[in-house]
Structure formats: C-alpha cells, structure tokens
Amino acid sequence: MKQIVIFLTCITLSFGFIETRDHHDKAEILTTLDIDPSFINSTLYVNFENPYKNSAQRNYFRAMSRGFAFVPMVRQMIREADIPDLFLYMAMAESGFSLKAYSSKRASGLWQFMPYTAKRFGLRIDTYVDERRDPVKSTKAAINYLKDLHGRFGKWYLAALAYNCGEGRVAWAIRKAGSDDLLTLIDPVKKYLPRETRNYIKKIVHLAMISQNEELLLNSDFDYLMNRGEAYSLAKVSVPGGESLERISEIIKVNKSDLQTYNPHLRYGLTPPDEKRYSIYIPYMNLADFKAYYKSSDMKSFFMVHTVKSGDTLGAISRKYGVSYKMVKEFNKLHSSIIYPKQRLIIPVSKKNYKRLHPDFYRVQSGDTLSTIARKFKVSVSKLKEMNNISGNTIYRGEKLVVSN
Numbered sequence: 001m002k003q004i005v006i007f008l009t010c011i012t013l014s015f016g017f018i019e020t021r022d023h024h025d026k027a028e029i030l031t032t033l034d035i036d037p038s039f040i041n042s043t044l045y046v047n048f049e050n051p052y053k054n055s056a057q058r059n060y061f062r063a064m065s066r067g068f069a070f071v072p073m074v075r076q077m078i079r080e081a082d083i084p085d086l087f088l089y090m091a092m093a094e095s096g097f098s099l100k101a102y103s104s105k106r107a108s109g110l111w112q113f114m115p116y117t118a119k120r121f122g123l124r125i126d127t128y129v130d131e132r133r134d135p136v137k138s139t140k141a142a143i144n145y146l147k148d149l150h151g152r153f154g155k156w157y158l159a160a161l162a163y164n165c166g167e168g169r170v171a172w173a174i175r176k177a178g179s180d181d182l183l184t185l186i187d188p189v190k191k192y193l194p195r196e197t198r199n200y201i202k203k204i205v206h207l208a209m210i211s212q213n214e215e216l217l218l219n220s221d222f223d224y225l226m227n228r229g230e231a232y233s234l235a236k237v238s239v240p241g242g243e244s245l246e247r248i249s250e251i252i253k254v255n256k257s258d259l260q261t262y263n264p265h266l267r268y269g270l271t272p273p274d275e276k277r278y279s280i281y282i283p284y285m286n287l288a289d290f291k292a293y294y295k296s297s298d299m300k301s302f303f304m305v306h307t308v309k310s311g312d313t314l315g316a317i318s319r320k321y322g323v324s325y326k327m328v329k330e331f332n333k334l335h336s337s338i339i340y341p342k343q344r345l346i347i348p349v350s351k352k353n354y355k356r357l358h359p360d361f362y363r364v365q366s367g368d369t370l371s372t373i374a375r376k377f378k379v380s381v382s383k384l385k386e387m388n389n390i391s392g393n394t395i396y397r398g399e400k401l402v403v404s405n
Contacts, residue, residue: 025212029205032084034155035182039205042183048202056203059096060210067097069233069262070135070281074110077136081143084156089207090163091142093200099133099264108132109265111142119396121145126389127305127344128272134265135281136236157182157201165197234262235287239280239294242273242302242349251293252286268346270303274361274400301348308343317345322353364399377403 027037039045064071075088094112095101102108106115109132115125121141123131131137142163149159149167158180162170173192174180184190186198239248246269249256260269262281271278282290306317314337318325329337332345339345362373370393374381385391387402395401 026209029086029208029212032086033157033160033205035157035205039182044183044186044188045202045205048199049206052203052206056206057210060092060207063092063097067092070099071097073234074135074139077139077143081147083143083146083150086204086208087142087146087160089204089211090160091139092207093203099135109138110135111138113138113141116394117145119394119399122396122398124272124400126272127307128267128270129265130267131265134263136279137265153180155180160201160204161185161193161197164200165194169193169197233284234281235284235290236279236281237287237290237294238277239271240296240299241271241275241278242304243271243278243296243299244303245269245280247299248280248282248290248294252282252289254283254286258283268303268305268344270305270346273302273304274402301350304347304349306345306347308339308341308345310341312339312341313337314339317347321347321349323348323350361400362403364395364397364401366397368395368397369393370395373401373403379403 026040030037030039067074071088074091075085078085078087091097091110095110097110099110100108101110101112103112107113108130111132113121113123113132118125118132118138118141121144123134123137123141125131146156146159146163149162150156152167153159153162153170158170158174170185170193173185177184177187177190177192179185182201185192186201188195188198245259245263245266246256248254249259256269259280259282260266262283263269266280271280304321306321308317314328314334315325318328321328328334328345328347331348362377364373370381370384370390373395374384377384384401384403
C-alpha cells in the first residue's frame with residue numbers, strides 16, 4: 001500500500017512538472033510577440049483553437065515537409081536578424097512554406113509579398129525573375145519589413161497584424177478602438193480588423209505551440225523533423241547572368257526538375273542576363289562537384305527571353321538575335337512556325353550578339369522620377385515604362401531600369 005502511494009505521488013509530481021513546463025513554454029511564446037500570457041486562456045483563442053487544432057497539425061506537418069530544404073536557412077536568418085523566432089510560423093501561416101504560393105490578390109512566395117511591397121523592399125519582379133519566390137531574398141525583405149513595422153507600432157504582434165492587412169488599417173483600428181490591446185483589436189463583434197487578420201495572429205500562435213509539442217512530433221510520421229538539426233540542405237552559389245539551370249544540372253549531375261524546384265524565382269530556368277552574377281541554390285551535397293567542375297568560361301551561349309509582338313515571325317526573331325531559325329524552333333519545342341503575341345521564346349545568343357543586344361541600364365537614384373530619367377536618356381516616358389513592365393509611375397531608389405533597347 002505504501003509503495004502504491006509513493007508511485008501515485010511520483011506520477012502526480014511528474015504530471016505537475018509537465019504542466020508547469022508546458023505553461024512556461026506557452027507563456028514564453030506569447031511574451032516573445034509582446035502578447036500577454038493570459039491570451040492563451042481567453043475565450044477568443046480557445047474557441048478558435050479547438051476546431052482548428054486537428055487541421056492545424058496536419059497543415060503543420062505538410063508545411064514542414066514541403067519546406068524541408070530551405071527552412072533551416074530561413075530560421076537562421078531570422079535568428080541572426082534579432083527578431084522573434086516565431087516569425088518562422090508567420091511564413092508558415094502565409095504560404096504553408098510553398099515558394100510558389102500565389103493568392104487571388106496577387107501576393108506570391110514564401111512571405112506572400114504583394115508586388116508593390118516587394119519592390120519597396122528591393123525584390124525584383126520582371127520577365128526573368130520573381131524574387132518573391134526566392135527563399136533567401138524574400139526572407140531578408142520580410143525581416144526588413146517587420147522591423148519597419150515594429151519601429152512604427154512598438155509591439156511585435158502589431159507588426160504581424162500590419163504585415164497581414166496593412167499598416168494603415170492597423171493604425172486606423174488602434175485609433176477606432178482607442179487601444180492597441182490585442183484582445184480589443186481582434187474583437188469579433190467590434191470588427192476593428194478583418195476576419196482574416198483576426199484569425200491570422202491566432203494561427204501564428206497555435207503553429208508555434210505545435211512546434212513546442214515534442215510528444216506530438218515524436219509520435220507522428222514526421223519525427224525526423226525533430227532530429228534534423230540545423231544542417232542546410234541547400235547551398236547558395238553564384239553564376240553569370242544568362243546561365244541556364246539545364247547546363248548546371250548536367251555539370252553537377254542533378255535532375256533539372258529538382259534545380260527548378262529549388263529556384264522557382266527563375267521564371268524560365270535562366271539567370272537574368274542583365275546581371276553580371278546571380279545567386280542560385282543547389283543541393284548542399286553537390287557543392288563540391290560545383291566547385292570542382294563548374295566553369296563559366298565554358299558557356300557557349302547566353303540565354304534571353306523574347307516576348308513575341310504583333311507582326312513577329314520566327315525568321316525575323318532569329319535574324320535579330322543572330323541565331324538560326326531551326327535553333328529557335330527546336331530550342332522552344334515548337335511543332336510549327338506559328339507564334340502568337342505575348343508568347344515567350346527562349347533564345348540562345350552568342351556572346352558577340354549578346355553584347356550587341358544587351359540593353360543599357362540605369363540604377364535609380366534618390367530624387368529620380370520616370371520623367372527625369374526619360375529626358376536623361378532621350379526616351380519617352382511611355383517607352384521607358386513599356387521596357388520595364390511598369391504600370392504606374394512609382395520607382396524605387398536602387399531599382400535597375402532598362403533605358404535602351
């Protein structure tokens with residue numbers, strides 16, 4: 001009898017320790033985002049968590065599996081930037097760790113940047129690349145944006161809310177509510193913030209809670225995620241502009257489709273030809289082969305993308321780029337000579353013709369406008385906008401603009 005009492009006492013103490021540790025972990029998650037620990041027991045959170053719990057766990061494991069290759073890089077960048085580690089789960093809430101995620105509102109990539117915000121934070125979006133899909137560059141942009149938002153609002157949970165619905169909407173909500181208290185701002189009756197944003201902060205918190213649940217992770221089919229450590233699966237390497245993933249895949253003996261999966265920001269599997277050097281990602285295990293065998297001097301052609309215009313023919317296009325008609329047709333796997341306006345053709349261009357065709361660029365300086373740049377290079381504003389796929393009149397300091405064909 002005495003032994004049974006001792007055993008039950010030990011079990012009780014053990015469970016008490018687990019509950020205490022669990023409570024401490026949850027409180028730490030919340031305080032990291034400047035949220036009062038009592039939030040976890042609030043009706044608003046509990047009513048959200050209970051029906052969301054099972055689907056959230058499934059989505060968590062799917063996302064971690066999807067981001068297996070690049071999540072360690074992203075996590076390390078967040079830590080080195082001295083912002084809360086929990087913002088990793090903001091990316092998970094945004095995109096499910098899909099680099100190709102795209103919303104109906106035109107948000108794209110791991111961090112679901114809108115085009116305007118992406119360009120504001122230095123991400124390139126054009127014919128050749130969409131850097132919202134670059135895991136490293138988009139993470140750097142997201143970190144800078146979150147730091148800006150934290151500087152404006154002073155609390156990390158407000159930065160997260162503003163990232164989702166816009167800083168103007170959060171500023172309005174705070175004024176309307178007369179408070180920046182989280183429970184007040186996400187009140188479902190007052191509706192100071194959109195429903196998506198009210199649930200957004202709860203999702204981030206809940207996904208972070210799952211990440212701390214070792215028992216759940218170890219008993220799942222994804223227990224390997226716990227034992228993975230911080231080892232990088234991808235390595236960043238620099239190659240010349242106009243290089244193709246296909247040539248690199250042949251050199252380092254990696255399937256081309258795998259390289260395309262790691263580099264979804266390259267729209268056509270080509271690095272932008274206007275850049276002298278451009279970074280791509282390869283499997284870390286193939287880094288030694290890349291260093292040993294890759295030589296940019298072996299490039300026989302650069303690659304460019306031609307957008308078909310009304311009146312274009314394959315013959316005229318081949319003459320323009322100094323390549324054979326047959327090469328253009330075969331390279332783009334065309335079964336006939338018929339082409340259509342706005343169709344994109346990949347053209348292998350010799351180094352000599354590349355230099356002849358390579359356009360001039362200008363790096364936007366502080367105070368520049370489209371009008372001043374157009375006058376400087378003796379081109380119309382409409383032509384300047386056409387060459388750079390600009391729909392409005394906004395340009396950004398540091399942005400690179402084509403200023404001649």
